[in-house]
Amino acid sequence: MNILxxxxxxxxxxxxxxxxEAAVMLAFFLIIxxxxxxxIGPDVATLRPMALPVIWIAALLASLAGFSRIFAEDVRSGxxxxxxxxxxxxxxxxxxxxxxxxxxxxxxMLLATPVLALMLYVDLESLAPLILAxxxxxxxxxxxxxxxxxxxxxxxNGGSLMAxxxxxxxxxxxxxxxxxxxxxxxxxxxxxxLLLMAVLAVLLAIVxxxxxxxxxxxxxxxx
Amino acid sequence: MRGMRVLQRGLSHxxxxxxxxxxxxxxxxxxxxxxxxxxGRLRPAAGVIACDVPIIYVGxxxxxxxxRSGRDNLADWxxxxxxxxxxxxxxxxxSDMSATSFADLPARVLSRGQRRRLSLARLLLGPKTALWxxxxxxxxxxxxxxxxxxxxIGRHLDGGGxxxxxTHLPLAAVHNGGxxxxxxxx
Numbered sequence: 001m002n003i004l005x006x007x008x009x010x011x012x013x014x015x016x017x018x019x020x021e022a023a024v025m026l027a028f029f030l031i032i033x034x035x036x037x038x039x040i041g042p043d044v045a046t047l048r049p050m051a052l053p054v055i056w057i058a059a060l061l062a063s064l065a066g067f068s069r070i071f072a073e074d075v076r077s078g079x080x081x082x083x084x085x086x087x088x089x090x091x092x093x094x095x096x097x098x099x100x101x102x103x104x105x106x107x108x109m110l111l112a113t114p115v116l117a118l119m120l121y122v123d124l125e126s127l128a129p130l131i132l133a134x135x136x137x138x139x140x141x142x143x144x145x146x147x148x149x150x151x152x153x154x155x156x157n158g159g160s161l162m163a164x165x166x167x168x169x170x171x172x173x174x175x176x177x178x179x180x181x182x183x184x185x186x187x188x189x190x191x192x193x194l195l196l197m198a199v200l201a202v203l204l205a206i207v208x209x210x211x212x213x214x215x216x217x218x219x220x221x222x223x
Numbered sequence: 224m225r226g227m228r229v230l231q232r233g234l235s236h237x238x239x240x241x242x243x244x245x246x247x248x249x250x251x252x253x254x255x256x257x258x259x260x261x262x263g264r265l266r267p268a269a270g271v272i273a274c275d276v277p278i279i280y281v282g283x284x285x286x287x288x289x290x291r292s293g294r295d296n297l298a299d300w301x302x303x304x305x306x307x308x309x310x311x312x313x314x315x316x317x318s319d320m321s322a323t324s325f326a327d328l329p330a331r332v333l334s335r336g337q338r339r340r341l342s343l344a345r346l347l348l349g350p351k352t353a354l355w356x357x358x359x360x361x362x363x364x365x366x367x368x369x370x371x372x373x374x375x376i377g378r379h380l381d382g383g384g385x386x387x388x389x390t391h392l393p394l395a396a397v398h399n400g401g402x403x404x405x406x407x408x409x
Contacts, residue, residue: 006302010288010295017290078284081264085280086303216264 011100023102029062051120091208106138137177150211153218163217248405254389257277285342336365357388
């Protein structure tokens with residue numbers, strides 16, 4: 001457990017050192033959402049029904065925008081070799097990357113969402129389900145991103161191909177996420193919200209194993 | 224095996240406490256590949272590799288995060304392995320490697336030799352009985368640091384440790400051990 005916290009501490013320090021990159025994710029999210037009212041016009045009747053899908057698509061794109069570099073530096077520098085020899089399992093290492101990546105990318109997006117939602121005329125009542133669904137959804141998307149990044153390292157030059165393979169897996173998150181953001185009865189724990197949580201639970205179980213298998217194959221350049 | 228190509232067949236070697244094995248062989252013979260296989264990062268195409276002591280691997284890549292200082296990098300590594308990461312311990316190891324003067328600079332601004340010293344400093348943080356796997360350990364080191372490394376390896380062997388090094392230098396020449404020569408692949 002201490003080892004996991006040590007790894008997370010290192011990852012957070014590295015993210016803080018390269019905080020410009022995390023800020024780009026947030027800026028990407030903000031800009032996508034701001035572009036919609038500019039393109040469509042400030043009409044309430046057209047903007048309101050589009051608000052939630054727009055926020056979700058922006059969250060999906062922004063979550064997946066910053067992931068390709070998650071392991072690159074550690075693989076290149078040989079840190080992954082050192083993790084492989086250490087008592088810390090590679091799967092837990094991947095999970096640590098997911099948690100820190102979410103803290104740096106997902107959490108700021110969540111904090112910005114209320115303001116953006118008001119800009120798009122989202123009702124105050126549906127703000128709570130939206131935030132909860134986005135929190136779960138961005139966690140699931142981050143796990144998918146970590147999986148894609150690990151597969152990309154394992155396959156060396158296949159990074160972009162792997163991203164294409166993983167993107168369709170984000171579709172269930174998008175579907176359940178948008179539905180959970182607009183519950184029929186107004187309750188927070190709608191069936192769709194529960195299904196979204198189930199998607200997250202499945203990913204939590206699968207991603208460490210799959211990412212570890214991919215990272216075993218990841219190699220430093222022996223230059 | 225490397226890139227679907229078998230590099231060495233019928234390789235057999237055994238080592239005990241206090242012994243050093245120097246790996247020789249022309250470029251491309253598989254010295255790095257053998258070290259990585261022993262470190263568990265590559266699977267041999269056939270056969271068994273067994274080791275009953277902790278392994279510390281210092282390869283070509285120095286495993287230093289460019290944005291972290293040398294001191295933080297060492298502490299990160301020690302914590303990762305559950306070794307003593309107290310500030311005093313790290314400071315002592317840094318001064319053993321004559322790395323104190325640049326220990327608090329981010330690794331990105333260091334020279335190759337300085338980075339190599341930091342990655343070799345890891346060896347001193349681990350247990351005395353560990354097997355050190357060194358891949359061209361003296362690359363980039365000046366002559367003072369290279370003789371320091373030689374003395375360090377000697378002390379480790381005297382303390383009951385083991386060393387396997389791919390090197391062309393006569394490291395720890397006075398100690399027990401052998402040479403494993405790899406032939407160029409056909």
